[in-house]
Amino acid sequence: MTHKIAILGASGYTGAELVRLIAGHPNMDIVALSGERKAGMKMAEVFPHLRHMTLPTLCKIDEIDFSGVDLCFCALPHKTSQEVIRDLPGGLKIVDLSADFRLRDPADYQKWYGNPHAALAQQDEAVYGLSEFYRDEIRAARLVAGTGCNAATGQFALRPLISAGVIDLDDIILDLKCAVSGAGRSLKENLLHAELSEGYNAYAVGGTHRHLGEFDQEFSALAGRPVRVQFTPHLIPANRGILATVYVKGDAQVINETLAEAYGGEPFVEVLPFGQAPSTHDVRGSNFVHIGVSADRIEGRAIVIAALDNLTKGSSGQALQNANLMLGEEETLGLMMAPLFP
Amino acid sequence: MTHKIAILGASGYTGAELVRLIAGHPNMDIVALSGERKAGMKMAEVFPHLRHMTLPTLCKIDEIDFSGVDLCFCALPHKTSQEVIRDLPGGLKIVDLSADFRLRDPADYQKWYGNPHAALAQQDEAVYGLSEFYRDEIRAARLVAGTGCNAATGQFALRPLISAGVIDLDDIILDLKCAVSGAGRSLKENLLHAELSEGYNAYAVGGTHRHLGEFDQEFSALAGRPVRVQFTPHLIPANRGILATVYVKGDAQVINETLAEAYGGEPFVEVLPFGQAPSTHDVRGSNFVHIGVSADRIEGRAIVIAALDNLTKGSSGQALQNANLMLGEEETLGLMMAPLFP
Amino acid sequence: MTHKIAILGASGYTGAELVRLIAGHPNMDIVALSGERKAGMKMAEVFPHLRHMTLPTLCKIDEIDFSGVDLCFCALPHKTSQEVIRDLPGGLKIVDLSADFRLRDPADYQKWYGNPHAALAQQDEAVYGLSEFYRDEIRAARLVAGTGCNAATGQFALRPLISAGVIDLDDIILDLKCAVSGAGRSLKENLLHAELSEGYNAYAVGGTHRHLGEFDQEFSALAGRPVRVQFTPHLIPANRGILATVYVKGDAQVINETLAEAYGGEPFVEVLPFGQAPSTHDVRGSNFVHIGVSADRIEGRAIVIAALDNLTKGSSGQALQNANLMLGEEETLGLMMAPLFP
Amino acid sequence: MTHKIAILGASGYTGAELVRLIAGHPNMDIVALSGERKAGMKMAEVFPHLRHMTLPTLCKIDEIDFSGVDLCFCALPHKTSQEVIRDLPGGLKIVDLSADFRLRDPADYQKWYGNPHAALAQQDEAVYGLSEFYRDEIRAARLVAGTGCNAATGQFALRPLISAGVIDLDDIILDLKCAVSGAGRSLKENLLHAELSEGYNAYAVGGTHRHLGEFDQEFSALAGRPVRVQFTPHLIPANRGILATVYVKGDAQVINETLAEAYGGEPFVEVLPFGQAPSTHDVRGSNFVHIGVSADRIEGRAIVIAALDNLTKGSSGQALQNANLMLGEEETLGLMMAPLFP
Known part of the structure; x- marks a missing residue:
């Protein structure tokens, strides 16, 4: 059976992915693609790498007839x-890739994102979309909230x-070491090739990155205390990939096992x-996560490193994995492609 | 029906691709992978991006039982x-990705590659592997000679x-503008990241590149004169992609049509x-070729530009396309994946 | 004697260079730096790589007292x-890095840039700034028009x-193969790292690039006919460098000599x-031009290749070279730094 | 007064720098350049970016007359x-850029480098070359041991x-995040452009990197305890730069002050x-170190980040700074060039 799929926001990187x-x-069959500012354009104009595909023209969201849609990204x-x-529509299955339904407590949402939440009912029903850990809830969910790409990487570790x-x-x-596509298709000076390539830097230093809201929520829930x-x-300076180097105290062998x-x-x-x-080279363009554990020379300390592709496993691949679960399909369907190397 | 596949030279880039x-x-089912110097190693050690796959351990060629092989790359x-x-074995279907069977005239082979040809009988039966132009011959062939990646790009134009x-x-x-993976996994100073990235240069200037042998052979045959x-x-400084900018004299509109x-x-x-x-960005990791034609401001001149991925359409994708033809499969099977962008 | 220098438009790449x-x-002593939108900011905020220098704060042009300025870039x-x-002020020595005074005929300017020229008197007195070929005129000039970076590269060949x-x-x-800094600090999707790195493409194909105005003017003047x-x-995908591969008909040895x-x-x-x-690797960050000549295998044809750094020899280095000439300084002063490699 | 300079090992990256x-x-005047395997070649052949300079031909070390040399790198x-x-010769001033004289205890040398030290007398007199902290000893030294580039970055923080x-x-x-030129001109698969660009990974995880020997020696000496x-x-995937992100416990404001x-x-x-x-973008090609301090959201924790160019401040620039001190020159002479950006 073929599921009819709509993608809202198809002119960005996660949409294209x-x-x-x-x-x-x-x-799966794509029946609608929205892009407010680029409505009326063909996908081949917005993303020439997709020109071989037969795809709906970009439209505005209110032009979509959702009665013919089985699942909406x-x-x-x-x-x-x-x-x-x-x-x-209230019965429409949705996988959301934004940050809007990741945090269960509306106060947490407002703390990290600055505005009061405008869809409390939906927030209440949303399931956190880290497939490997919320599999059963996702199968039963109507609305799944995809995780932050950094948040996913740290949680796998x-x-x-x-x-x-x-x-x-x-x-x-x-x-964390993050590739640039995580910043989306934003026109900022520091994302220009001339300013980004050939160098690197930390940002959001000191605990201000919004994905911390997810870490706090999930890790505290697991531990049963803050x-x-x-x-x-x-x-x-790379386009895809997140490498999380995690420094912990514990027995490295036990951690590995x-x-x-x-x-x-x-x-x-x-x-x-x-x-x-692990290396981000080895997961590029794929839905795989690689995790490696090493003992430090200082006893009782370990380094856990996780690598994934932010656009695939960290975002759109995870979303498709969740959609498979929600639609009763094999979880891995369409997702077993090997990474692209070199 | 599943075809049993062997890949000789699986520790290089085209093998991994x-x-x-x-x-x-x-x-298709891979039943044997050879790598003389890395025999005994697992593919996951040689190419960690393939670690999720269940694959044969690398072996030496003479350890392979070809009686259980349907087609050998x-x-x-x-x-x-x-x-x-x-x-x-004389009956084994083979797709060769090297330069050895591309040139029909043994004298041409020796001129461009420097040594006398050591397999004249096989050279005689080999079919040139540019799928779109030798489709019928390839279907009937036992031995197909994959084209040079530059040679393919120029011929498409x-x-x-x-x-x-x-x-x-x-x-x-x-x-032609060529990405570095075309040089293979060779340990040369000019292929080091520190020496290659951030700059670019011409090489084999003046008509000394070996792929000229293919251009001469094919274009002369088409024209019926030298x-x-x-x-x-x-x-x-990029890993995948060939862009051929071709300057010709003729009517640009007619050329386009x-x-x-x-x-x-x-x-x-x-x-x-x-x-x-076209842009190499838009074919990366795929089997597609993009071609664009423009008229120059000088009347009677046109620019034809072709882009493809040297490892896929220029080499391993082309090889798989040919294998599909030789095995009676749908030509596009396993090859319709979209390019990776960004 | 120290010359007092003002730089207008100091918040762009050529200004920083x-x-x-x-x-x-x-x-030379920098006494004023303008940046209309960033007026009031320190250069260290706009370009942190310059934070070790003591520099004037960015101001608006009309805040500069030009009576204390010897030369203005x-x-x-x-x-x-x-x-x-x-x-x-009419007596102020000026080196302009824009396209505005490169074309001698106001009709040519309007043809290539679309608007009528608004400073005809200054256009009339401006000297074309290709130092090696207009040395004497530049020494005597009040206003020198820096060349296009592509135009410079082609002319050297x-x-x-x-x-x-x-x-x-x-x-x-x-x-021509051009690095991205030639496009300036412009916020465009195709200049983002995620879209530019790892691939390449032609643009302005067919004779529409504005630097053709300079080629036409200069080559026709040299030849005495159009x-x-x-x-x-x-x-x-690189930040600095232009490589011009020039295909000509003539005797390669004679051309080289x-x-x-x-x-x-x-x-x-x-x-x-x-x-x-030559390679752009070997001129990066320097004021040098490397030129190489090869004979093609086809008799009577040659390939001339020129490489330079678009921001240095193609723009700001050329401008400083011209300023040295205008101020009676040694032409090479401040310009003999070796290229940065790797 | 002009000092006569010899450089041994001039065919590698630090030699070229x-x-x-x-x-x-x-x-300073370069009077001798050695390169054992490339003896007899001109530097312009080995490093075409230096072709504008008049330099001695590469020779073997035993061909150098050290009586005419004031200082040897x-x-x-x-x-x-x-x-x-x-x-x-025993009286020759030497700045060594290798690891051989950095560790004062021969047992430490053997522990980290695997072989017994073969020049104990010289090791005994060598001064550790972190200019800012050993200035007086370096002024008086005959033999200065340049620091590891990673070791320098961590120590500045x-x-x-x-x-x-x-x-x-x-x-x-x-x-630490390290650019590839730190690995030198070594022919290894993982340093090839095709394998290094577009991805990243940790290495020497768990406390096995040799520069730890320097950290242990220097930090223990400062603290008066291990x-x-x-x-x-x-x-x-970048050519130059080291970024050290250092996680410490202490008051961030006090740390900053x-x-x-x-x-x-x-x-x-x-x-x-x-x-x-800080960003490695802002120190590229220069002798500057940028350091920034941030408080973490967790009280009592701070992040100190240091950035420098491994080939300049981390190696050859530091070496020249030390040579200036040893020769009685102004410490900053020849080292105040601004970073290259973009």
């Missing part, structure tokens, strides 16, 4: 997303360790042999 | 390739024009609207 | 530049050949041994 | 360096804090306004 992935999905900016989703109680919860440092981590992202066991049956998560370090 | 592509092919260096293929007689055959200039083109390749007609039914070749220029 | 170069000049956008320069009459004037093709060249620029002789005494122009090809 | 810097030094691999320096006792000595984490830090380097005071009079070290983060 969804189209790329769905092109390889046997049971929403790749709009936060704040816009909640306003749009609030007004969509840490969730099983917090659940198992094998690390010190009060001394966790996440040093957990606060340190998190410093860095902007790296905990992760290996937790992810043993997972199709998309690979725990490397002990002492090996 | 074959594995990536075959991973998405429903009717040969991704070995030239000269080695002819010696290996000469000694393979020029073959229909030479056949149709719409350009001046004595004044054709191909200025054709010699000018061809200057440039090394660009000739190409649009020639490629009208081709699943992998896209002729852009007149006046648009 | 001027500051970098003047920092190494023993006889004008790094403003075209059209703005002519309006500003028209109203500057071709001027001596046209003057000497050693190439066919009716069949000249310039295929000369029209073909010129196709390509955008390459003509260039070697023409540039024999030039401190900034290096003609490579016959048959060698 | 020394030549670049000395080209801008008014009182030794840019050889470790182990080779000690054997060569042991046999050089931490030395004043350890001296002042304002951070917890038992919980220091250095997460100090062991955690240090994880990452390989980033301590650094600002320590570096107040230093010409090459810039402490940014509190809360700002």
Whole structure:
């Protein structure tokens, strides 16, 4: 059975990535693509790499007949997303890729994003979209909130360790290295090739990055008490990839075994042999996560490193994985493509 | 029906690219992977991006039982390739990715590659592997010789024009811009990141690049008289992609129509609207070719630009396309993945 | 004696490059820096790489007291530049880096730039700023018009050949490969790192690039009759550098000797041994031009390749070289720094 | 007075960087350049970006007449360096850029580098070359041991804090991001452009990087008791730059003031306004270090980030700074060039 799919916000990178992935999905058919400012344009004009595909012309959201849609991906900016989703038909299955439904407490949302939440009913029903950990809830959900790409990476490294109680919860440092596509198609000087390539820097230093809201919510829930981590992202001159280097206190061998066991049956998560370090090179364009654990020379300390592609596993691939669950499809359908290397 | 596939020389880039592509092919199963110097290693050690796949361990060629192989891809260096293929079972279907069987005249081979050919019988039966133009011969072939990646790019721009007689055959200039993976996994100073990134240069200037042997052979055959083109390749700081900027004398509109007609039914070749220029960004990781034609301000001159991914359409994707033809499969099977952008 | 220098438009790349170069000049002192939208900001905020320098705060142009200025670099956008320069004090020495005073015929200016020229008197007195060929005129000039960076590169390859009459004037093709900083600090999607890196494409195909106005003017003047060249620029994923691959008809040895002789005494122009090809890697961040000549396999054809750094020799370095001439300083002062490699 | 300079190992990156810097030094003259495997070649053949300079041809070390040399830079691999320096004339001033004389305790050398030290007398007299902290000893030294580039970066962030006792000595984490030129001109697969660009990874994870020997020696000496830090380097797709993100426990404001005071009079070290983060973009090609301090959201924790160019301040620029001190020259001579941006 072929599912009819709409993508709202198809003129951004996550929208285009969804189209790329769905092109390889046997049971999905794209019936509508929205892009407010580019409505009326063909996708081939906005994204020439998709010119071989037969796709709907970009339209405005209010031009879409949602009665013919089985599932809607929403790749709009936060704040816009909640306003749009609030007004969509109540029975429509939705996977949202924005930040709007990730935080369960409206006060947390307002703290990190600055505005009061405008779709409280939908927020209340939304399920957090980290597929490997919310699989059952996602299967039953109408609205799934895709995670932040940095938040996903850090959680793949840490969730099983917090659940198992094998690390010190009060001394966790996440040093993330993020590729530029995570910033989206934004016209900012520091994202220009001339200013970004050939150098790198930290940003949002000191605990101001919004994805901390997700870490706080999820890690505290797992631990059953407040957990606060340190998190410093860095902007790296590459287009795709997040590498999370996580510094923890605990027994490295136990940590490695905990992760290996937790992810043993997972199709998309690979725990490397002990002492090996993953690379973003090896997950590029794919839905895979690679995780490696090393012991530090200082006893009782370990380094856990996780790598994924922010646009795929960190965003659109995760969204498709969730859609598969929501639609009763095989979870891996359309997602087993190998990474692109070199 | 599942075809059993062997890949010789699987530890290089074109070998890895074959594995990536075959991973998405429903009717192929890799049963043997050779790598002389890395025999005994797992592919996950040589190419960690393939660690999620269940693959044979790398072995030496003489350890392979070819009786259980339906088709063999040969991704070995030239000269080695002819010696290996000469000694393979006579009935085995082979797609060779090296230069060894591209030139029909043994004297041409020796002129461009410096050594006498060591497998004349096989050279005699080999079919030139530019799928779109040798489709029927490839279907019937036992041994197909994959084209040079630069040679493929230039031919996509020029073959229909030479056949149709719409350009001046004595004044054709191909200025090619080539990404670095075309040089293979060779340890040379000028291929180091520190020396290659952030700059670019021409190489093999003046008509010394070996792919000229293919241009001469193919264009002369099409024209029915000797054709010699000018061809200057440039090394660009990117990993995948060839852009051929071809300067010709002829009517640009006629040229555009000739190409649009020639490629009208081709699943992998896209002729852009007149006046648009293709980009290697838009074919990355895919089997597509984009071609654009513009008129110059000087009357009677046109610029034809073709873009493809050297590892996919220029090499391993082309090889898989040919294998599909040889095995009676749908030509596009496993090859319709969209390009990776950004 | 120390010359007092003002830079208008100091918040763009050519402005910052001027500051970098003047920092190494023993006889220049920057007394004013303008930046209309960033007036009031320190240069260290706009360009943190200059934070070690003691520099004037950015101001608006009308806040500058030009009576204390010996020479003014004008790094403003075209059209703005002519309006500003028209109203500057009549005796002020000016080096303009915009396109506004490059074309001698106001009709040519309007043809290529679309608007009527607003400073005809100044246009009339302006000297074309290609230092090596207009040295005497520049020494005596009040207003010098810096050349286009592509126009400079092509002229270094071709001027001596046209003057000497050693190439066919009716069949000249310039295929240029340009780094992204030539586009300036403009916020455009195709200049974002995510869209520019890892791929490349031609633009302004077919003879529409504005620098053709300079080629037409200069080459026709040299030849004493109209000369029209073909010129196709390509955008390459690198920050600095222009490589001009020039296809000409003529005797390659004679061409090489003509260039070697023409540039024999030039401190900034290096003609490579016959048959060698230059690289933008080798001129990065410097005021040098490298030129190489090769014979093609087709008799009577040659390839001339020139490489320079668009921001230095193609723009701000050239401007400083001209300022040295106008101020009676040694032409090379502050400009002999070696290229940055790797 | 002009000092006569020899550079041993001039065919590597640090050798070429020394030549670049000395080209801008008014009182130094290069009289000998060695390169064992490339002896007999001109520097213009090995490094075409230096072709405008008049330089000695590369020779073998034993061909150099050291009686005419005032100071010798030794840019050889470790182990080779000690054997060569042991046999050089006893009165010759030497700046060594290798690891051979950095560690004062021969047992430490053997622990980190694997072989017994072969020049114990020279090791005994060598002074550690971190100019800002060993200025007086360097002025009086005959043999100065340049620091590791990672070791230098971490020390700029931490030395004043350890001296002042304002951070917890038992919980220091250095997460370093290193550009590829730090690996030298080595022919390794992972340094190829095709394998390095577009991705990134940690290496030497867990406390195995040799520069830890320097951290241990220097920090313990400052603290008067053993100090062991955690240090994880990452390989980033860029050519120049090291960014050290240092996680410490202490009062961020006090930390900032301590650094600002320590570096107040230093010409090459810039402490940014509190809360700002430095970028390797802003020090590229220069001898400057940028340091920024931020408070974390968790009370009592701070992030100190330091950026420098590994080939300049981390290696050859530092070496020249030390040579200035040893020769009685102004410390900053030839080193005040502004960074290259973009």
